[in-house]
Amino acid sequence: MFLRFGLASLGLAVxxxxxxxxxxxxxxxHVPGGFRNLHIDNQGRRWDFFRWRLGLGPKExxxxxxxxxxxxxxxxxxxxxxxxxxxxxxxxxxxxxGHSTFLIQVAGLNLLTDPIFSERASPVSFAGSRRQAPLPxxxxxxxxxxxTVISHNHYDHLxxxxxxxxxxxxxxxxxxxxxxxxREANLPQVTELDWWQSAEFGPIRFHCVPAQHFSMRTxxxxxxxxxxxxxxxxxxxxxxxxxxxxxxxxxREIGRRFGPMRLALIPIGGYMPRWFMRPVHIDPEEAVRxxxxxxxxxxxxxxxxxxxxxxxxxAEPPILLRQALQKVNIPPDKFIVLRFGETxxxxxxxxx
Numbered sequence: 244m245f246l247r248f249g250l251a252s253l254g255l256a257v258x259x260x261x262x263x264x265x266x267x268x269x270x271x272x273h274v275p276g277g278f279r280n281l282h283i284d285n286q287g288r289r290w291d292f293f294r295w296r297l298g299l300g301p302k303e304x305x306x307x308x309x310x311x312x313x314x315x316x317x318x319x320x321x322x323x324x325x326x327x328x329x330x331x332x333x334x335x336x337x338x339x340x341g342h343s344t345f346l347i348q349v350a351g352l353n354l355l356t357d358p359i360f361s362e363r364a365s366p367v368s369f370a371g372s373r374r375q376a377p378l379p380x381x382x383x384x385x386x387x388x389x390x391t392v393i394s395h396n397h398y399d400h401l402x403x404x405x406x407x408x409x410x411x412x413x414x415x416x417x418x419x420x421x422x423x424x425x426r427e428a429n430l431p432q433v434t435e436l437d438w439w440q441s442a443e444f445g446p447i448r449f450h451c452v453p454a455q456h457f458s459m460r461t462x463x464x465x466x467x468x469x470x471x472x473x474x475x476x477x478x479x480x481x482x483x484x485x486x487x488x489x490x491x492x493x494x495r496e497i498g499r500r501f502g503p504m505r506l507a508l509i510p511i512g513g514y515m516p517r518w519f520m521r522p523v524h525i526d527p528e529e530a531v532r533x534x535x536x537x538x539x540x541x542x543x544x545x546x547x548x549x550x551x552x553x554x555x556x557x558a559e560p561p562i563l564l565r566q567a568l569q570k571v572n573i574p575p576d577k578f579i580v581l582r583f584g585e586t587x588x589x590x591x592x593x594x595x
Contacts, residue, residue: 379584
């Protein structure tokens with residue numbers, strides 16, 4: 244292990260100081276052997292997957308004709324490493340690394356979301372979805388990382404080579420049932436939470452919140468561990484990381500409990516074909532509804548342009564996002580996309 248980041252190297256405590264639950268009975272999303280979504284049926288997804296891959300599903304017209312109409316040229320910038328190493332703790336500083344991976348710097352802590360620095364989103368290094376945009380920086384170029392949130396265990400969100408390189412000094416926050424995987428990977432500082440449970444870490448409280456998705460590392464373990472989004476309550480405002488999700492009533496409840504959000508990280512890609520992806524992946528129009536539901540003051544689109552995982556053209560999501568914002572009269576600067584490696588600095592929430 245050549246790289247170890249964490250609070251231990253800074254001489255700071257890493258223990259979670261509080262975990263609490265609002266559930267007094269067995270939650271409805273718990274089932275024998277695993278978990279379920281509350282607003283869609285878990286059944287039938289495997290057959291539908293094969294229908295999609297074999298081209299047997301309903302035909303859907305693309306939004307802009309053939310993919311050649313939308314050439315994809317990823318914009319990549321080199322982050323200012325001096326800026327990354329001297330973030331103002333009184334602001335939220337966020338850098339998009341790609342896909343659902345962000346470096347969040349707030350309240351003196353450096354956090355990662357669903358970190359993947361591998362060339363492929365795959366269980367093997369020689370096959371599977373390959374990076375369509377180069378990494379804007381190396382893992383070892385990051386400032387010391389103290390904590391990481393994981394939304395679920397799909398290979399484009401939980402990358403074993405990356406988390407192993409981060410090392411045992413990092414505190415990992417994961418959905419229920421995933422801690423064992425981390426301990427077996429010799430990453431003991433892991434806190435697993437159920438939906439609506441929370442834990443404190445330094446000046447930040449991590450809230451595990453519902454998402455409409457699923458988990459699976461092999462063809463035989465679907466739904467065995469939980470999937471989730473995360474709300475980070477920080478001294479300068481709340482940050483919402485949606486993970487992977489379809490649209491559901493959960494977003495309004497998240498907004499009711501925790502809103503307004505100073506910042507929301509919301510997927511805008513991975514949505515075609517809609518007949519198959521709609522239950523578990525929002526499209527740009529639904530992403531705007533999520534922005535509204537959680538009462539986000541500033542949103543950033545993620546889960547697009549990095550890996551070719553679904554059928555929409557790689558360049559399409561930001562275009563549809565702008566159109567969806569215009570439809571509901573939301574200024575385009577309230578829900579943006581970043582270039583790979585780009586950093587955004589937000590001042591504290593106006594309510595503070």
